[in-house]
Amino acid sequence: MPKRFSTKDLDVRREPAGGRSGVGSFRFTDDYSVFHYGKMPDSVPGKGEACCRIAAFNFRLLAEAGVPSHFRAFHPPDRLEFDLLRVIDPRERALGPADVNHLVPLQVIFRAMLPEGSSVLRRLRLGRLEPADIGLAGLPAPGTVLERPVIEYTTKLEEIDRFVGRDEAAAIGGLDAEQQAELEDRTRLVADVVGEHARRVGLVLADGKVEYGRDARGRLILVDHAGTPDEARLLLDGAHADKQVLRDHYAAGGLQSRVEEWVREGRPRSAWPAPDPLPREVVEVVGEMYRSLCELWTGTRIWGAEDLDRVLARLASLAPGARCTEPGTGAAWT
16 A cells, blocks of 8 residues: 555545445556655656556466455556555554454565565674574575575554564554464465566566555455565566666665665654756666566567666666665665
């Protein structure tokens, strides 16, 4: 579901109330965000439609695998219609296992491998995470493939997302042990289904984020969307074909470390200085990346985009520091 600083536009057609869900739609925009910022200065041409088409494709793919969701319909080129759930902030009213018709206020991260740029590698280097926490005996190298997808949690409704442990996540989400186990099993199923499709089209799914709700009957359902390049890392021959390329541009210029300092200082996001725009050529090639990935992923030619490997080669030539990341303390799920 969209956050206060979301880059999707939410249209509420019917408000949810009590035990009855509402109806809403997302319009996927060409805006993007990185490092807890809201909308960045640039718009990436074609990004919104590409992500929307991938999201709709994935909802259908996941439905065939038995994953229930809030998805109702795709309205081309850039809108998804869905069942709208209540948003209850657990800081104002605690959620419990019997509550229904609400967003589970957590972001659930699955990690099948640890590519360069993963926050796991940063947190391990800084001692904020131990290898045993993710089932490893020692420090992993970038690119390590995990035997079983690791699941982590962050908050969803706080101004700055933060990582939380499994017990705190259950308390925030109002989940009992059985419900949390179901959520984690469902997350691994999503990872398996999306990961298998990625392999079919020649990509590797490294990690991703999913969100859930409980419908009017109390069923756990997938909400927001899953497996698009904005909330998943998708690799082609080790190169990112996802939003990481935008994060890397800003990380190379030091923005990530500055944001982490502002977070430590408690500076409100409204007081952060506006980031500089990216070079126009970079923005245009990133747009081509989104369009090319969409065509590859869905098997549908829409724009006649350049082949993805060639687009990524162009991006590499424009961004020699694209693999550069910085240590930090921010809790962005990545």
